[in-house]
Structure formats: structure tokens, C-alpha cells
Amino acid sequence: MKVLGIFGSPRRGGNTDILLEEALKGAEEEGAEVDRLHLTDFAITPCRECHGCDQTGECVILDDMQRIYPRLLEADVIILASPIFFYGVTGWAKALIDRCQALWARKYLVKDPSLGKEGKRRKGFLIAVAATKGERVFEGAILTAKYFFDVLNAEYVGELVFRKVEKKGEILGHPEAIQQAFEAGRRLVLERREVRRMTQWKCSNCSYTFGADTVPDRCPSCNQTCTFSDVTCYIPDCGGPGNIDPRLLGKKDKPTNE
Numbered sequence: 001m002k003v004l005g006i007f008g009s010p011r012r013g014g015n016t017d018i019l020l021e022e023a024l025k026g027a028e029e030e031g032a033e034v035d036r037l038h039l040t041d042f043a044i045t046p047c048r049e050c051h052g053c054d055q056t057g058e059c060v061i062l063d064d065m066q067r068i069y070p071r072l073l074e075a076d077v078i079i080l081a082s083p084i085f086f087y088g089v090t091g092w093a094k095a096l097i098d099r100c101q102a103l104w105a106r107k108y109l110v111k112d113p114s115l116g117k118e119g120k121r122r123k124g125f126l127i128a129v130a131a132t133k134g135e136r137v138f139e140g141a142i143l144t145a146k147y148f149f150d151v152l153n154a155e156y157v158g159e160l161v162f163r164k165v166e167k168k169g170e171i172l173g174h175p176e177a178i179q180q181a182f183e184a185g186r187r188l189v190l191e192r193r194e195v196r197r198m199t200q201w202k203c204s205n206c207s208y209t210f211g212a213d214t215v216p217d218r219c220p221s222c223n224q225t226c227t228f229s230d231v232t233c234y235i236p237d238c239g240g241p242g243n244i245d246p247r248l249l250g251k252k253d254k255p256t257n258e
């Protein structure tokens with residue numbers, strides 16, 4: 001399982017960096033492969049609203065973002081970390097998010113199945129920190145994160161936010177916050193690993209039933225072009241044999257992307 005951490009603060013080693021690093025350590029402890037994306041290492045041009053992506057789902061701006069698209073798409077879990085800048089995410093994070101308009105076009109205009117219902121289901125999580133105690137201080141960032149994750153077929157599974165944290169590294173004075181970040185990273189991996197919803201296809205010709213992410217051209221058993229009926233089942237995420245009877249799943253364990 002791949003977990004992508006997006007470091008959205010320009011202040012290296014700052015509060016959100018510390019929290020995200022902790023969450024990624026938690027994910028690593030559960031065996032996830034972690035990819036760290038420090039946005040200050042990249043030059044991302046803001047979206048030009050040229051609609052050059054409308055027909056193809058590909059952004060026409062050939063800058064560092066081209067190296068980031070594949071990393072977004074490879075991830076199973078995405079954790080976006082950003083301090084609050086003027087009631088939203090930083091410009092660094094927003095530039096990346098706005099450039100995902102190309103993925104929006106790929107999903108909703110080009111209707112690329114890899115970003116549709118049959119495509120990979122991801123999970124998205126937000127980490128944010130703000131200096132003030134404003135009641136609504138995270139609302140803008142949460143909404144932005146939700147719509148960013150939606151484009152990536154990532155279910156928004158929650159956020160970890162802390163108010164009244166301003167100076168660089170101040171969050172280290174709150175060990176419970178560090179612990180919560182670590183646990184959030186662990187949980188993101190554990191919850192996704194428990195069960196994965198998968199479609200099984202049953203061949204109308206020979207009744208052979210098999211799992212596949214998209215409808216196949218021919219039956220792998222009888223090699224006939226035939227119609228397939230789909231049966232939803234739950235398989236262990238390890239990819240091992242067998243599937244889990246959904247009735248055995250506790251309600252809270254059921255995937256929410258049904």
C-alpha cells in the first residue's frame with residue numbers, strides 16, 4: 001500500500017511538517033510504502049485556466065507538476081498537510097490542487113474509467129495547524145481538501161487540526177498531538193488493509209468466477225467473449241485467496257465507498 005504525504009508548508013521542519021512526518025512514521029510502522037512530497041522542492045505554475053486539458057485530461061503546462069501527477073495517481077492513501085494561510089491552504093498546496101483541474105477533466109469530461117467508479121479507490125486525510133483559535137479557521141481548508149480528494153477518487157476520511165500553534169516547532173510542546181498524528185497514520189493503513197471491495201465477474205458461458213478491476217474482453221477460463229455478471233465481494237487486502245463474507249464484517253469495518 002502506498003501512502004503519499006504532501007508537505008504543503010514553505011517552512012521546512014515547521015508544525016505541519018512535524019505532524020505529517022509523524023503520521024507517515026505511523027503508516028510505515030504498519031508496513032506502508034511512503035512517498036514524501038515536499039512542495040517547496042517543486043516549481044508548480046498556477047493553473048492558467050486555458051482549458052487545454054478539457055479534451056485530453058492532460059495539462060499543457062510542462063513544469064514540475066508533470067512529475068507529480070503520477071505520484072498522486074499511484075497513491076492509495078493521500079495525506080495533505082498545510083498550515084492555515086488566510087483561512088485556507090497555502091499557495092503551494094493550492095497551486096498543486098488547482099493543477100488537478102487536468103484530472104478533473106480526465107474524470108468528468110474525458111470520463112477516464114481509471115478515475116471513475118471502476119477505478120482505484122483512495123483515501124484522503126488532512127492535517128492542518130492555525131495560529132488563532134478561530135472557530136471556523138479550518139473550514140476553507142477542509143472544503144478545498146475534500147474537493148481535491150474527490151478528483152482523485154479519494155474518500156475524505158477526516159482531518160487532524162490544531163489551533164493556537166504558531167511558532168516553528170511549537171507543536172512539539174504538545175506530545176498528545178504528535179501521538180495523535182502517529183496514530184492517524186497507522187489507522188489510515190490499518191483501516192484500508194482490513195477489507196477491499198472488489199468486483200468478481202461470472203462468465204455466462206462456463207460460470208467461471210474471478211476477480212478483476214475492469215470487465216474483461218474474454219473469459220480467462222473458456223476464452224469466449226461472453227457477458228459477465230458482477231458480484232461484489234470483499235477480499236483480504238493482502239490479495240490472498242478467498243473472500244470475506246460481508247455479513248461477517250462489523251458495520252464500522254464496512255468500506256464506506258459502497
Ligand SMILES: Cc1cc2nc3c(=O)[nH]c(=O)nc-3n(C[C@H](O)[C@H](O)[C@H](O)COP(=O)(O)O)c2cc1C
Pocket residue numbers: 009010011013014015016017082083084085086087088129130131132133134137165166167168169
Ligand atoms: C501568510 C500567512 C498567513 C497565515 N494565516 C493564518 C490564518 O488565517 N489563521 C491562522 O490562525 N493562522 C494563520 N497563519 C499562522 C500559521 O497557520 C501558523 O503559524 C502555523 O503554525 C504555521 O505552520 P507551519 O509551521 O507548518 O508552517 C498564517 C501564517 C502566514 C505565514
